[in-house]
Amino acid sequence: MRLISRLLAAGAVAAAAVLAHATGVTGGGTDAPAVAPVADAAPGYAVEDFNYPQADKILAEQGFLLKRGDGHIVLATCGSEPDLLEVWARSKEKVCFRFTGNKGYLSLELPSVYGIKGNDYNTDVTMTVENEEKSFKVDKNSWTPVGESADPEGREHMLVEIIASK
Structure with missing residues (x-):
């Protein structure tokens, strides 16, 4: 003891x-x-806010805004690789996106969109016109009229969301 x-x-x-x-x-x-x-x-904690990296630079150089996403839909150079999603707009001609993983999400502001060429993913897009939201299902590996080319009044549509899955 x-x-x-x-x-x-x-x-x-x-x-x-x-x-x-x-x-x-x-x-x-x-x-x-x-x-x-x-x-x-000590350094602070890294917290993912899902904002698109270099969005301000892309807006200044290319004239459209990439807002937020999960990192599985990213801006790509058109023609740089196969299986890109092609978005056609009067304001920017053609903008391409590469998909990675089994699903993806991206919110953006791309004005004057009239057509999208799909890839191997099931893709849905949301667009706004005046005070309305409209959704379109993009055909795989072919052209889909969206926005003003699918609108009987030919109004200018802004692409605001891309959702994709395998």
Whole structure:
């Protein structure tokens, strides 16, 4: 029993010494040195906000806005690879997107869209015209009239959402 008491006492003294060393507090009655919290010096947590990377640069250079997505539908150079989704717009001619994974989502603002050439994915697009939302199912590997070419009044439509799945 005496051995256990000595071990406990020695452990308490060691713990106090470690605490005093770590905090700079000793029993000498002097002021303790200033201690800064470690968390202030450490980098913050990375939190994914799903905003499209370099969206401002793309808007400035190409004239349309890529807003948010899950990273599975990305802007691509037209003709750079097979199986791209081609979006045709009077405002920009042709804009292409590459799909990765089994499904994807992208919100954007691409004005004056009138046609989309599908790829191997099941693709649905949402467009706005005036105060209405309209949805179109894009045919696989062929042309689909959307927006103003599918509107009896020929109104200008803005592409605002692409949803794809295998």
